[in-house]
Amino acid sequence: MNVSMKIFSRFTFGMGLIVCLSLPGWSQINNSVYFMPGVPQANRVNPAHQPNCELYIGFPVLAPMRMELSSNSLSYKDIIYEHPFHDSLITFLHPEGDKQAFLNQLKPLNNIVADVRASLISVGFNTKAGFFTFDVTTRVDEALYFPEDLANLLLKGAGEGQTYQLDGIGANLSAFDELSLGWSYSILDNLQVGVRGKMLFGIGDISTMRSNLSITTSQEEWNIQSDMMVSASLPFAEVIYNEDGMIEDIVIDEEIESLKPFALPKYVFNFGNSGFAADVGINYRPIDQLLLSVSALDIGFISWKDEVHEATYEMAYDYVGLELDPLELSDDFSFGDYIDSTFSQMGDSLASFLEFTPGGTYSKRLNTKLYVGASYFVTPKINFGILSRTDFLREQISQQFTASANFTTGRFINLTLSYTYRNSYVKNLGAGFSFNVGPLNLYMISDNSLNALFWPQEARSVNLWFGMNLVFGYKQFQKVDGDRPLVY
Amino acid sequence: MKRHLFYSIIFLLVSGLMLNSCNKESFELNRLSDEIELQSSLVAPLIYGSMMVGDIVELVDSADSFYEFDDGLIYLAYMDTLVEIMADTMVEVPNKLVTEIYIDSDVNIPVWIDSSPGDTVPFYKSELFSFTLEGDDRVDSVLIKGGEIILDVMSSFKHTGVLTISSSQILDVDRDTFSTVVEISDLSGNFTDQQIFLSDGYSMQSTEIDDTSYIQLNFKLDLINSGNPIDPDDVCEILTSFENLDFYSVFGYIDSRDLIDESGSVDIPIFTDNPDLATLIFADPRINIYTASSVGIPFEITFDSVIATADDGSTEKLEFYEGHPFVIAAPDMENIGSTVDDEININKETSNFNELLAIAPSTLSYKVTGRTDPGSGDESHFLLDTSKFMLAMEFLLPLDFKSSGFALQETFDFEVGADGVDTTILKEARVSVTTLNELPIEMEIQVYLLDSNRTVIDSVFEGDAIILGASLVDDRGILTQAVEETTVTTFPVEKLGKLQEVFYMQFEARMITSELGGKFVKIYSDYSLDFKLSMYANFRINSRELN
Incomplete structure (x- = not known):
């Protein structure tokens, strides 16, 4: 294995490590939980929400276990489907696959987003001063971006006079621990506010800080414009540079590389990469039947300082062909030698634009989310809600809308059915339930569980929120004109 | 109500699972083809x-073989040096001159007879010695290179005296008239003496008398009467020798003579390698004759036969329409030491050169003769020891053509x-x-x-x-x-x-x-x-x- 392959494999390992830190479960906030009664961790979505109990204690790892994997453009059936003539499955890259159909599905900038969260500690309790929550969560936020033109370039090739805008290409992978303390308080009978402060401890990060890349192709000239910058914090690896300032090797912590147990704990709660964030929320009930709410999550940042490395690739490169002086060719210097030599020089030239800078710091904000919701209580046991969710990603703003019908039978069972419009896909039917048996609370919610059942090939996202708590001091829901809302 | 709701949910889930079973095969990845094809x-x-x-x-x-003119026009040329002769092979200058004179009993002139012992009586004598080349050549002056002037003096007079030898036509290196004195100090009548002068840098200017060049030497013998008689056999003998003479320059007239008789050939491989080039019509093909002469004598050059021969054996002889034989210019007296370069163009205007090209010649053979002084009337010639005459021929094809x-x-x-x-x-x-x-x-x-x-x-x-x-x-x-x-x-x-x-x-x-x-x-x-x-x-x- 040559050096570059070695570095690549170790880099891949590092990336994989960050991704794997998301285990034991893929999870992310889903929308259906916003209106879901009987779920203590619903206050994760709106800090103003006060669970309907005096005390809850989440089961480690399972309180909650959440997963989401989504793409803003592609579904399973865009990639894998039945062979038109034979009894087999094919990908869109198969000779009988429809590459154009694949391309038609793409947006100018496509993403694959996965969020991973596992709560080690999740505790909430009610006091006269309000409802307090304390959570310790390990999070991994992952987003891969690829522009439509990248797929065009790979699948159709470089066309005459075409400009391929590859702006936004890149990846953002962050793994960090979140230690949060939340507080919710009823200021008025019909107004609750909540806030959650978070201390963040970065485990590792790779962020595409700037991503401006375009390639114009023609028979006359290839023009490459690049202004790329990637920053990384890799506390679990030692990056070794050569005299030219290029990466010579990446040495992963041996214990990590050999996947020894107890290797990870020394990288958690890393004060070298610290940050702060806050969640805020408001519930307002202008009339008894109507509840309006707003919450903003993950307003904050992490300052990455530990084992930081920065790579920039800034250039404006015009390739007009290899300059050849045929008169220089000889028996001792053939055309093949010339091509080898020139490509080598060109490679060196292109590589010369790549600069690595060890050290330094950078800050990276979290992907902030804004929820705006309204629910109408037809009866104390039934309400209908609508919710707007806006995700402020690094390269994009993602918008979703959810409508839901929520039912409660009291303590024993709570149900929700939801419909979500997201990623230009209209068939997201979700459902959730929450059971309480004695102090044991168990819930499972998804925004698209039903369409995963009915149209699994079309699903562009999969999410599931599963949790298990011990709940004490459960309060019977009040009458609709009582003091407490049903779902908060 | 609860029960209805619960059953409704269960119904939906079960229905979904049943429907899902219809789609299950879409996820059977063991059926997935691994064939990938990209057409781009x-x-x-x-x-x-x-x-x-x-x-x-x-x-x-x-x-x-390719060159370019000052303006960048490319031409093809094949060159050969036909003649290269040095001055010393053109004219043979004698390397030794000897003259011998005697001052003898002629001194018994009345002045001597009337003199008393101790008196000094002068005797004078002049001698012309010829400085000739060959034929009708005439030497006006020579700047001597190397050699010696040797004076051998023998006196049998039983008197002492002083012998002065001089010549206004011989100048030493300081451009002073040559003059030397020999002291005759021996009364025994057996006096001998020898003086040697290195003659490098000396010059001699001759006088022409009846088409012959002479140098005059003057002798003056101041004889001091010792009281001894002068016997009839007494004599003062002076042998003057110019030995090992060479020259830096010779001025005079060099008569017409044949000096050049050369033959040879020039290879023209371009047509051998590319016979198809014979179809090219050149605008200005030439044979250039280059001369370089620092010899102060005009030359006349004659090309007796210039014949082009092709690979197939065909030949074509060069015919001159005008200007032949060629008179080669020489430096004049104002430009002694300089070289006069001359160029003679033999082209399609002055010859049938195009006919030679038409056979795609592979060689060009020639015979050239040359003689000096083709009758210019100028009899002021000169030769320097460095004088050289060079004659070269160039077969020249400027890349100015059509095809x-x-x-x-x-x-x-x-x-x-x-x-x-x-x-x-x-x-x-x-x-x-x-x-x-x-x-x-x-x-x-x-x-x-x-x-x-x-x-x-x-x-x-x-x-x-x-x-x-x-x-x-x-x-x-x-x-x-x-x-x-x-x-x-x-x-x-x-x-x-x-x-x-x-x-x-x-x-x-x-x-x-x-x-x-x-x-x-x-x-x-x-x-x-x-x-x-x-x-x-x-x-x-x-x-x-x-x-």
């Missing part, structure tokens, strides 16, 4: 460059390699060749692919050869506008597959000068041929066809 195209510039005519000529000119068609062919080694082009991936390539041609020559190019036996297996360009248009020229044949051409050549997969068998490429170019060969065009060294190759390629990559 690629446009890209490949190579570009520029070739200057001067650089091309320099590369192919292994025989060192309605000539062809060049060359074969190059060309191996793509044992693996050839991977036609499992590359299905078609279209190569676009764009040229910007400053050469006033239209080129019809075809490239053949040859196997190891040099058998043609295909041509690069389908059907007709590609044509690079000629540039535009003015009435003088000088470039006014380059011509850009773009040619697209398609290489289908079948042809790409043959590249594996190719060992050689045979390049053939049929060329026509601008305006269909109707106009003379000039080829300058700074003319260039810019080229740019770009590619449009279709690829099909199938995972199952890859090795």
